Amino acid sequence: MQIADQKVVSIHYTLRDKAGNVLDSSEGNQPLAFIQGRGNIIPGLESAMDGKAVGDKFDAVIPAAEAYGERIEELVQVLPRSMFSGIDDIMVGMQFQATGGTGPVVITVTDIDGDQITVDGNHELAGVELHFAVEVVDVRDASAEELAHGHVHGAGGHHHHDDEEEDGEHCCGGGCH
Known part of the structure; x- marks a missing residue:
């Protein structure tokens, strides 16, 4: 069977940046499972x-x-520490x-920098060519x-919990793969 829209596809993969550094891999884990044509993975890989x-x-x-788009410099902002009320210990990487x-x-x-907190709303792989x-x-x-739910159930996909509704209304509340 060939990969086409609405088929469940399971893959093993290794993701590297242009320099060859491994960024992610399914090695040693379950294969990644997704529904082709549903935007469950980045567009360029889905096309491939x-x-x-x-x-x-x-x-x-x-x-x-x-992939994750080009970097948008407007998504980098300097905010006053007061915008983070209730968080006592702010650290780079949070x-x-x-x-x-x-x-x-x-x-x-x-x-x-003191009371100035720089934040970046770009995805960490924005602007990166992926291999x-x-x-x-x-x-x-x-x-x-x-x-109906828009994602794979079971191994390598989303697992529903007993407290989720039958219609899947809450199935992605915490985020899916």
Whole structure:
């Protein structure tokens, strides 16, 4: 079976930057499972998956624009410490969720200068060309439930908990893969 929209795909992968540094890998873990065509993975990698089949191994170079986007310097801001009320010990690298114009945004503290806190709303891989080594390990039809929820259930995908509603209303409240 070939990879096409609405198919569940499971892959093993190693992600490197342009210099060859490993940024992420499924090695030693369950394969990553996603529904093709649903935007569960970055657009450039999803495009590279089209037409592949179980057993295919390939390399894909994904430009930043087709991955996590280019860096947007306007997303780097200097805020007064008072904006972080209730947080006594702010450190570089801490991440917070803020509300942006398009919804929730993760911001990262990148510098502290007295009462001035510099935060960056760019994804940590924004502006980075990504190099993937991929092995397709499974391709199958998505279940009606997976299609309704928009993500894979079970191994390598999302796991529903007993306190989640049947219709999946709360299934992504904490974030999915």
